Amino acid sequence: MRSSLFRILGGSLLTFAIVWALVLAWWQSNDYEPSKVDLALYLGALPLALVGGYLLLRGFIEHIKAPPPVVSSTAPSSVSDDDPLAGARAKTAAAERTFSLCLVETCMTLPAGASDEEVLSAIEAGKRPGPSARLSDDAGFPVFLAEVQDIDVDAMTERLSEDVGPIRQLADQPSMVRALALLDGTMVRARESVEAIFAQSAEKLRLHLLCLVPADCNPAHFPGMRIWLQLNYWSRLDKADLDITLLPAANEADALRQVDEIILRANRDPSPNELVLIVGAVSAVDELTVESWAASNRLFSAQHQDRRIPGEGAIALLFATRHLVEGLHLDGASVISRVSHGARDKSLDAGGRIGGKLITQLVAGLLDVTTIDSTQIKSAVFDSDHRANHVAEAMEGLGEAFEHLDPAKDCLAIGTVNGALSPIGSLVALACARAKVLADQAPVLCVSNQHELDRAVLLAMPFVAANKTEPSSI
Numbered sequence: 270m271r272s273s274l275f276r277i278l279g280g281s282l283l284t285f286a287i288v289w290a291l292v293l294a295w296w297q298s299n300d301y302e303p304s305k306v307d308l309a310l311y312l313g314a315l316p317l318a319l320v321g322g323y324l325l326l327r328g329f330i331e332h333i334k335a336p337p338p339v340v341s342s343t344a345p346s347s348v349s350d351d352d353p354l355a356g357a358r359a360k361t362a363a364a365e366r367t368f369s370l371c372l373v374e375t376c377m378t379l380p381a382g383a384s385d386e387e388v389l390s391a392i393e394a395g396k397r398p399g400p401s402a403r404l405s406d407d408a409g410f411p412v413f414l415a416e417v418q419d420i421d422v423d424a425m426t427e428r429l430s431e432d433v434g435p436i437r438q439l440a441d442q443p444s445m446v447r448a449l450a451l452l453d454g455t456m457v458r459a460r461e462s463v464e465a466i467f468a469q470s471a472e473k474l475r476l477h478l479l480c481l482v483p484a485d486c487n488p489a490h491f492p493g494m495r496i497w498l499q500l501n502y503w504s505r506l507d508k509a510d511l512d513i514t515l516l517p518a519a520n521e522a523d524a525l526r527q528v529d530e531i532i533l534r535a536n537r538d539p540s541p542n543e544l545v546l547i548v549g550a551v552s553a554v555d556e557l558t559v560e561s562w563a564a565s566n567r568l569f570s571a572q573h574q575d576r577r578i579p580g581e582g583a584i585a586l587l588f589a590t591r592h593l594v595e596g597l598h599l600d601g602a603s604v605i606s607r608v609s610h611g612a613r614d615k616s617l618d619a620g621g622r623i624g625g626k627l628i629t630q631l632v633a634g635l636l637d638v639t640t641i642d643s644t645q646i647k648s649a650v651f652d653s654d655h656r657a658n659h660v661a662e663a664m665e666g667l668g669e670a671f672e673h674l675d676p677a678k679d680c681l682a683i684g685t686v687n688g689a690l691s692p693i694g695s696l697v698a699l700a701c702a703r704a705k706v707l708a709d710q711a712p713v714l715c716v717s718n719q720h721e722l723d724r725a726v727l728l729a730m731p732f733v734a735a736n737k738t739e740p741s742s743i
Contacts, residue, residue: 374587375700385704415580415688435493452550459585481549521695522723529608541592549693552581580688628666643670654684
């Protein structure tokens with residue numbers, strides 16, 4: 270305040286001195302003899318006018334620069350609470366971070382095997398995708414692929430071609446046909462698990478089927494795919510007991526966001542008699558896809574080992590509420606936390622130092638919410654593949670808090686044996702995290718860092734019944 274006043278007076282006096290010097294110079298050049306009235310005017314009124322004009326001009330400028338006033342819709346409170354969680358909405362948001370859901374079953378068809386145990390065994394054994402016997406690159410060398418053997422694509426093509434119009438259109442897309450062939454066996458096994466739970470329950474149950482498809486999938490095919498799923502796998506369920514949703518997923522982290530949405534919905538609007546089945550299938554081992562990857566410099570080769578290996582597979586994850594797990598005494602359940610996600614400032618392929626700061630922050634926040642100490646976590650499962658920059662980011666992201674983990678035995682990357690599985694790779698990692706929880710009876714960290722930018726982390730934890738009296742392992 271005082272400094273502003275000094276600036277105003279200083280500016281006014283300087284202006285007055287300049288004007289007064291000009292007046293004196295004019296009088297002298299014209300031999301003018303000022304009267305007492307002239308002197309009083311210039312020595313008294315002129316400074317006042319200059320100061321007043323300066324203040325008016327400054328006030329006008331400040332008025333123009335000032336932002337418009339904000340009108341509050343509520344009356345001001347006489348008491349100020351600085352606690353960011355004091356408001357009801359903030360408390361609700363904080364409570365929602367502790368939501369969870371139970372993962373009770375997993376089914377899969379992958380290059381590394383048809384179960385999470387087989388996938389984990391392949392990773393621990395150091396298996397890697399090999400050169401293809403049917404596809405080669407422009408130089409004539411075999412393309413490295415992670416493909417599932419003994420998939421009857423011809424039979425699936427025939428089934429699609431003989432079906433109704435919307436479904437028949439799918440037969441013209443090789444990658445779609447192979448993905449549906451992969452999904453077929455997976456869905457049959459998932460259906461058996463769902464029907465067993467339905468038969469076990471005395472109360473009427475409902476199934477919400479969420480099918481994740483790649484983001485580039487044509488929405489015009491969704492009606493045909495929905496009909497296909499209902500007729501081929503869920504015709505025994507009444508329509509009132511079945512809800513099928515097809516949803517595009519941009520990448521692996523986006524797939525985990527959909528898991529997070531399911532956890533939120535199951536806790537915000539509890540429906541204890543609902544099962545949620547997330548399924549997805551993808552195949553990138555057809556000739557057109559391989560050529561596209563090669564043209565865009567994304568294809569792994571002997572000369573460019575820092576690129577992706579095409580993979581394929583199908584996955585199904587069955588979720589249930591704690592109420593349903595306890596009421597039906599379902600075995601093999603693990604508890605899944607909310608998902609923490611974020612995006613890197615720059616792509617891992619941009620060059621420069623590879624930092625894992627974002628993963629560190631996401632994991633720290635997750636541990637804080639779940640009140641689990643990092644030393645309780647016995648393993649970590651990633652959806653990343655063989656590429657050195659992804660491995661480096663993952664390991665640096667764990668940091669000092671996980672120094673007790675053996676990088677070779679306790680940090681497992683499912684992409685090393687299954688290739689690139691966008692967008693379902695993170696779901697495969699989650700299935701493997703559940704298997705590790707059941708084997709070790711300890712929390713397992715699940716990290717998605719296969720995408721260039723998007724990251725997601727969650728915890729899979731042992732299920733402890735509410736009426737259990739012995740101490741929890743977590």
